[in-house]
Amino acid sequence: MVDGHSTGRALVAALTRRGASCVHVQSSEDMPAFFTDGFDPTHYEACLTGAGDPARLAGELAALGVTSVVAGTESGVVLADILAHHLGLDGNHPATSAARRDKATMGRAAAEAGLTVPRTWSFTDADEARTWYARRRLTDVVVKPPSSAGSDNVWFCRTPDEVRTACTRVLAARNLYREPNPTVLVQERLRGVEYYANTVSHAGRHRIVEVWRYSKRLGPDRRPVYDHEDLVPAGSEESAPLRDFVPAVLDALGVRHGAAHTEVMITNRGPVLVESGARLGGGTLPWVVEKYCGVSQTSLLAESLLDPDRVAAFDDRTVRSLGALRNIALISRTAGTVRSLEWAARLEELPTFVALSHHLRPGEHLGATIDLPSSPGFVYLAASDPQAVDRDYRQLRALEETDLYLT
Structure with missing residues (x-):
């Protein structure tokens, strides 16, 4: 796994539970703490540096018996492509890596394939x-x-x-x-309803595992701030416009194997590609998604790395949810010092509370939320009644108006 951070941490846990042994490669020695916090090297048989000659590194991986290469987060995409190519393993070709990392090249590749782009x-x-x-x-x-x-x-x-x-x-x-x-x-600037689709592919067969509807708000300095996202079952009518469009995007970008996270705006022109990343979607707790859908992008990717036939056998039209599931990005209105973690207990008291993920520690400085990395964390709410989720969402935002994380 190259850069097993963000959702890569959940992926290595899923692989380990299924009996796999993993090796970690760090693509850069200068990874920000936003990604590396929580990294546990004991989850891996070996931890190697990605600096230097990729051919030499591929030789080390071959000697360790590596049979698959996967990116844990966005920063690992290019090196994962290169290593898989050197090892002769399933992967996306390095010749098209730029289309999966550089947004301008990505847009041109999608447009050349006849897809609508901004x-x-x-x-x-x-x-x-x-x-x-x-x-x-x-x-x-x-x-x-x-x-x-x-x-x-x-x-x-x-x-x-x-x-x-x-x-x-x-x-x-x-x-x-x-x-x-x-x-x-x-x-x-596109206008419409924004979604993202989390997919898993093998040999050019693409399966949509998760679809979520985005809601973002405009920050005080005219920067987009993540608000919340609502699960849309991959087999539902609402997700239908994405079913043909997203696989076509993946084909255009040269995605043949592995995970992808693709953002699409549904506009009066139809679906328009915002961007796509050839890696797992971030900001997620896969076990929560699995609880309410029976499967997550992370679980299907883990299974497909051990048994590639799982992708072809997976029918994404049958994915349903048990009710309303919302992932809420926490927002700190002001900067200050985190006094305690009592705020977490207050969120856990919400009737529809499911899970919380955060990085705050008492005594540390918390800046005002201006983008996703500066968010204190995220919370899942779920219920059979969407209105119950919405009530608790509004209550959470009301609590944040009282400088919740600084008291």
């Missing part, structure tokens, strides 16, 4: 972007890095000066994986 322009100079925007007489646009995740440095802009400011910030920053941003993307 109009996108790439710049290396913020003033040039400002001038271009002013001449185009556009309204809303989205400014973002070419390769990142989790709403990192994503800005909604309406004026030429806002475009220049946002582009300057992106070009001067490193992305979520501490990689430089050589360019900045300016995209038309």
Whole structure:
């Protein structure tokens, strides 16, 4: 597993439960704590560094008896492709890796396949972007890095000066994986209902395991902040527009094996690709999804790594849910010091509470939530009655208005 962080931690646990032994490869020595917190090397037979010659590393993995290579999170995608290729194992070809990591290349590949994508322009100079925007007489646009995740440095802009400011910030920053941003993307802002589909593929056969409906809000500085996401059964009518579109996206991007997380906006033009990552979806507790759906992307990926025929046998049209399931991103309105974890007990008292995932510790500084990495964590609520979930969601947001995490 390359970069077994984020949902990669759940994947190694699922593989271990099924009797597999795993080896870890760290693609970079400079991974941010947002990913590495919670990493446990005892889950692996060996931990290797990905720096240096990939052919040499592939030789080490072959000597250890490695039979599959998988990315645990976005930063591991390219190296996982390279290692699988060197080892002659199932994987996605390195020649098309850029289409799965760079959003501009991704958009071109999807458009060439006849799929609808947002109009996108790439710049290396913020003033040039400002001038271009002013001449185009556009309204809303989205400014973002070419390769990142989790709403990192994503800005909604309406004026030429806002475009220049946002582009300057992106070009001067490193992305979520501490990689430089050589360019900045300016995209038309899509309007509609946004979904994501979590898939598992083998030999070009794609199965949609999970579909979720996004809800995001606009932060005080015009940056998108994750609000919540609601489970949409993969076999439901609501998910029907994604069933043909998402597999076509994966084909266009060269995804033949493994997991993918694909974001799609349903607009008056039909489905439009937002972006796709050739890895597991993040911000999830797979055991919760399995409890309410019987399967998760993580569980099917684990099974398929040990028995590839599981993908072909899986019928995604039969996936149903036991009721309403909502994943809520926690939002801290203000910055301050975390005094205690009493707030967690208050959330657990909500009648529809299922599970909580957070990274807070008493005494540490908590910044205001401006994007996904700065969120304190997430909570699952579930009930047979969607209105019960909505009531508890509103109660949670009301508690947050009282500086819940700082008291």
